[in-house]
Amino acid sequence: METILIVGGGITGLSVVYTLEKEAAKQKRDLKLLLVDSAAQLGGKIRTVKENGFIMETGADSIVARKMKDSGLIEELELEEEAVYNAVGTSFLFREGELKQIPRDSVFGIPTSIQSLAESPLLSDHGKVEALKDFYINDRKFTEHDSIGEFLEYYLGKELVEKQIAPVLSGVYSGTLHNLTIASTLPYVLQYKEKYGSIMKGFATNKNQFLGKDDKKFLSFNNGLSTIIDAMANRLEKTEIWLEHEVEQINKTDGKGYKVYFTNGKVVEADSIVLSIPHNHASRLFSDKELHEEFSKIKTSSLISVYVGYSVSDGVLPENGTGYIAPDNDLFCNACTWTSRKWEHTSKGGNLLIRLFYKSSHPRFSEIKDLNDEDLLKIAKADIEKSLHINAEPVVSTVTKWTDQMPTYQITHPDTVSSLEEQFAHKYPGIFLAGCSYYGVGIPDCIENGKEIAKKISEKVLLK
Template sequence: MKTIAVVGGGITGLCALYEMERQAKAQNIDAQFILIEKNDYVGGKIHTVTTDEFAMEVGADSIVARHPGVLAMVEELGMAQELVYNETGTSYIHTNGELHGIPLNSTFGIPMSVESLMQSTLLTEAGKERALQDVTTPNTTFTKDDSIGHFLTSCFGDELVTKQIAPVLSGVYSGNLYELSIASTIPYLLDYKKQFGSIIKGFEANREKFEKANDKKFISFKRGLSSFAERVCQSLTKTEVLTNVQLELLEKKGEQYALYLSNCDIRYVDEVVLTTPHDVTRRFFNDDALQPYFDGFRNGSAITLYLGYDVPDAILPADGTGFIVSHNSSLQCNACTWTSRKWKHTSKHEKLLVRLFYKDVHPRYEEFKAMSDAELVRVAMDDIKMSLDVTDEPTICEVTKWIDQMPRYDLAHRKTRDALVDYLAIHYPNVVLAGCSFYGVGVGACMQNGREIATRVISTIS
């Protein structure tokens, strides 16, 4: 009987185990599984904090509904009746003391039609004219390994990218657009440019696909995202789940691996799936030759704050769901989600709940990082006062610091990952990397990666 260990009980590890159990049963494979998770709960960056009034996602707040396999897995787990979808409405950019709506027919701030471009209140007429050159200027030099920032600037000009696209896209991918590759962000834009000669024309040709997915893009659950992670874990009938236990050392022992655990236990296994962040994963190996392979990975940081108020959510702009902050705003946050508006299930009595983001791209980030929770709350309250004119004291505050825990897919990421994978294949066969540090940002991408890795692992033992 083969023994397979999964290290890390986030959504990647959970989905890997779910798929391995399913395939092992279908193929009548005799195997046993172990999950090793350092926290006393599963889910990793999926974690819901609840009070009598509010539900707050301190990590990821939703799953992209159209991501392959997501809704099918929800059905398999019997959670379809628990699903909730995001409320739709206008997203804003805060600039020069005002909220400007991002045109609805856009994605990541990128106009999907000429009409959408012309509707923008953020651009000058000259900026719009420059952006229209996308329609007539072909791509002759860019590949998917190039910078998404340089590519978009080449297509649309600096004004559209700086004022409308960068605030959105930098927020989603937690990095500087000029240090992120096309491949790791929106690779299909280059395909559109190649096939149609224009990004805008590419969107117009695929209008039906985007319109179908546009209204209800994201899902969560009535009891929060944690309920989904917990349900996946509960479905694992052939897995020994170890929580409050850390892997301290992985050592090759003949054809197997010895896993030295923080509870003084040693487990001998045949296959290991490491879903932990790269800076955690590197500590499992006592191998000086391996360590340089981890040096090329980069992490970002973010501080998030929830403020809940005893005032009605109705004070918000009628059609809005939140805003992103531009470079010339007086606000200190990078973005603010009007959570009680976007996700109705997060506020039992329709009270105002907002979530603010302070990221390491902000010039004052190091100052914010050193602040106490109380000091951060005061900064956030000032931002809410300036942006929404809410002067009440919040009834609930929830501060979460994700310090060096946000994977950053810079231009060297894929090359760095592939070199590490090649080294492991030679020196540590049957040790597999998975998770957001290596294979994709977002819950849906991690779910897919976990299940794909499971297929690879099962194929080696079948």
């Protein structure tokens, strides 16, 4: 019987074993499945904290609804009744000491109409006129491996990109737009430009995919995102799970398999291995200089998340708002989500819950990155007072640090991943890389990546 070891119990690793169990049952074959994680609980970057009537997420706080729609996983896990969706609201940029509204009729800051462009409070008249060239210029061919920043700036103008689009996109994808590829951000813009002759026309025609009538763009669960982790784990019937087990080294055996050594002294032999852990952790498991060099080309950034909850109503917030982005250096934070306004389930009593994001891309991040939780809370309170004029004392707070764990898909990323895949196929057949370090940061992307890896293993093991 084949032994499959999955290292990493986040959403990708769970997707791998969940799919493998289904495939094995379908083929009426037995597999020995072992899922290990160095943490004390499953979930990876997905973990829900409940305190003082608030629900807080230490990592991801939602799932892109349209990406989950066709997977059928929510229905399969019988979570339809648990699903909750984001409230409709206005997003702002904090600039020049005040909140300025991002046009509602825009996608990632890209206008979907001339009216949306004309009414933007973020652009000068010159910037608005410059953006109109999108409607009549189509003289340069780009590929999906080109820079998304260069593409958008060429057709929409520098001011629109810098003042309205970049702050929004950079909030979703870590890194500067000129270092990110079209493929890793908005791959459909190439099709829009080719098919409609205009990026804005393309988004206007397809905006229901992004700005649907009910505007339910993101989903979570009534008891937090850990619900999907627990539901998948509870469906596992054939998988052995080891928590607080950290892999130290992987060596080839005399046969076709591998010996896996743990820091606690345990040793496991496996025929196939899935490394669903950050790339810098995976790299340390091999004494292979070429692999180390290739792994080192993958770039990451850091993120500090600070939740602050108050015993006051979230009615103190600007009407119909759900958060802001802070592209300038007026604040230490990069962005602020008004969580209790955007997600009603996170504060059953309607009290104010705010989440601030501090990214290593901020020019002043070096000043705060080594601060303890108490001092980081002071920074957060100062940002809140400056931006929202709230100086009440918090009743709850949660600080989470993700140091060098946020993938940044730069221009060279696809080539690096391809090279790693080739090296593993040649030197370490049966070992698969998985997860957000390589194939996509969103939860649906990670789930699909897990399914794809599981199917590759199934073809190799179950169908041979």
